[in-house]
Amino acid sequence: MNVIKPVDAVSPKRRFWGNIALISVFSAMVFVTLGTSLARSSTGDQLSLLVDVRHWILNSYVEDVEGQDLTEAAINGMIESLGDPYTSYFPPEDLESFNESIEGQFSGIGAEVDMKEGRLRIVSPLEDSPAWQAGVLAGDMVLEIDGESTEGLSLRECVSRLKGLEGTDVTILVRHLSGEEAEITITRAVIKVATVRGIARDADLHETYWLDADRKIAYVRLTQFGQRSADELAAVLTDLRDQGMEALVLDLRFNLGGLLTGAQAISDMFLTEEQTIVSVRNRQGDEQFAKSTAETILPETPVVLLVNEISASASEIVAGALKDNGRARLVGVRTFGKGSVQQVRELDGGRSALKLTTAYYYIPSGRKIHRVEDAEKWGVDPSDGCWVSMTPEEVRALIEVRREAAIDRGENGTPVRSTWTSEAIKEDLKDPQLAAALDSVTGYLTEGNWPEVGQNNDDAVVTLMRRASLERRRDLLRETLEDVEEELEKLDKPTEAASVPEDVVDEAMAPDSATP
Numbered sequence: 001m002n003v004i005k006p007v008d009a010v011s012p013k014r015r016f017w018g019n020i021a022l023i024s025v026f027s028a029m030v031f032v033t034l035g036t037s038l039a040r041s042s043t044g045d046q047l048s049l050l051v052d053v054r055h056w057i058l059n060s061y062v063e064d065v066e067g068q069d070l071t072e073a074a075i076n077g078m079i080e081s082l083g084d085p086y087t088s089y090f091p092p093e094d095l096e097s098f099n100e101s102i103e104g105q106f107s108g109i110g111a112e113v114d115m116k117e118g119r120l121r122i123v124s125p126l127e128d129s130p131a132w133q134a135g136v137l138a139g140d141m142v143l144e145i146d147g148e149s150t151e152g153l154s155l156r157e158c159v160s161r162l163k164g165l166e167g168t169d170v171t172i173l174v175r176h177l178s179g180e181e182a183e184i185t186i187t188r189a190v191i192k193v194a195t196v197r198g199i200a201r202d203a204d205l206h207e208t209y210w211l212d213a214d215r216k217i218a219y220v221r222l223t224q225f226g227q228r229s230a231d232e233l234a235a236v237l238t239d240l241r242d243q244g245m246e247a248l249v250l251d252l253r254f255n256l257g258g259l260l261t262g263a264q265a266i267s268d269m270f271l272t273e274e275q276t277i278v279s280v281r282n283r284q285g286d287e288q289f290a291k292s293t294a295e296t297i298l299p300e301t302p303v304v305l306l307v308n309e310i311s312a313s314a315s316e317i318v319a320g321a322l323k324d325n326g327r328a329r330l331v332g333v334r335t336f337g338k339g340s341v342q343q344v345r346e347l348d349g350g351r352s353a354l355k356l357t358t359a360y361y362y363i364p365s366g367r368k369i370h371r372v373e374d375a376e377k378w379g380v381d382p383s384d385g386c387w388v389s390m391t392p393e394e395v396r397a398l399i400e401v402r403r404e405a406a407i408d409r410g411e412n413g414t415p416v417r418s419t420w421t422s423e424a425i426k427e428d429l430k431d432p433q434l435a436a437a438l439d440s441v442t443g444y445l446t447e448g449n450w451p452e453v454g455q456n457n458d459d460a461v462v463t464l465m466r467r468a469s470l471e472r473r474r475d476l477l478r479e480t481l482e483d484v485e486e487e488l489e490k491l492d493k494p495t496e497a498a499s500v501p502e503d504v505v506d507e508a509m510a511p512d513s514a515t516p
Helices: 012-040 043-060 067-080 092-103 130-134 155-162 229-242 260-268 314-324 392-403 422-429 432-447 457-492 502-509
Strands: 088-090 111-116 119-125 141-145 169-175 181-187 210-212 217-222 247-251 276-282 287-291 303-307 329-332 340-347 352-362
Touching: 043 067, 067 088, 088 155, 111 155, 119 130, 130 181, 130 392, 141 155, 155 169, 210 432, 217 229, 217 432, 229 260, 247 432, 260 276, 260 314, 276 314, 303 314, 303 432, 314 329, 329 432, 392 422, 422 432
Parallel strands: 217 247, 247 303, 303 329
Antiparallel strands: 088 352, 111 119, 119 141, 141 169, 169 181, 210 217, 276 287, 276 352, 340 352
């Protein structure tokens, strides 16, 4: 007969080691579970989550939903989370216009735009473009396009409304930096812009380049970095050099940039062999350098480079290369701060595309060109003592002079002025920055050193940051005021109740004596 023996009581010592074993097993289970959770938070599970949400919406949402719309909304949401205006998704309906812009010829108004505080902003109109001719200014906030508010529209939607068939009109309501609003009608055209300009044009529209023919000081303005810009500039500089040029003022103001190859080639014209032009650095810290070659056109000629807050991208690369290598004196204000590298990848079998920022540009000193949110340093600063600001009103006056072709253009064979003074430049060309550049280079040729012609950089940067803060506050207050005005207008409009005859109102307000 088998007797079941009672279980012995567990001793404290055995209980202790048992608990240790249980803790160990439990800990192992926790780590296994945690490891599994971490694994499940990988890309595959994140994509699975998106698929689940999309599936549930498609099958259970109260209204019919297009699957393609959900997919594009998810893509745009991911891009928006980056806070990068230069990363964009191009669905099939937008891909063709994007390819046209890459090829450098398209029909539109001719302006660089971005988004600021939820509104479309004109970064700068291209010189001689329809927008430029119509009076659009850098910094204009576009409030309406053909009567439709831009508030709530994406950059892509705004650009789509501005582009159109050559010869058609688009009307925009803009608010200038001064606060003044203006309605401007622009006739769209195929954008082809000349890129190398002089100080004036003669009666035959030929460019003239002498700022001071007696001292042999030349002036060349580059409007953008296009396919032929480097070749055209090289031809002009070679000709001026052969005519005995002693100094050069190179104007990159309002130049939004363009081809990186153009920036490298133009920097190369002023640098000696193996000097750093620019470097490119990605997230992993991998860095590539672009160096100058022996193909130098002006290795020693004194150069003053003019830049402003619109000078961007390729302009900033040239400005940084020449300043950091000691080849140019920079006059003006801090540049725009667009120094990012985008790569375009075809998606969905070539039916759509993603333009993604993958790296940043750095000037030879190691400073990052690109401006990110809350940054205190970006772009390229003028040389110390050469910070020369211009008010929005002064910029408008300068552009008006250029727009009206009033740069002392010779008519009926009248010789074009070949010698300018800084006073004449301020008075006739409305250009205090160019006047400062002329003073700078004249001082160098006369005294052998660069004179101060503007504000100290440290003081100017403090003013710049304070101004940026106040401008943000001002823009927000303007938006709030507009909302309040709209609400007041709604209240002021007569309603149906207000149109009820007075005797009916009186009867309705009278005591009801018929009540039993």
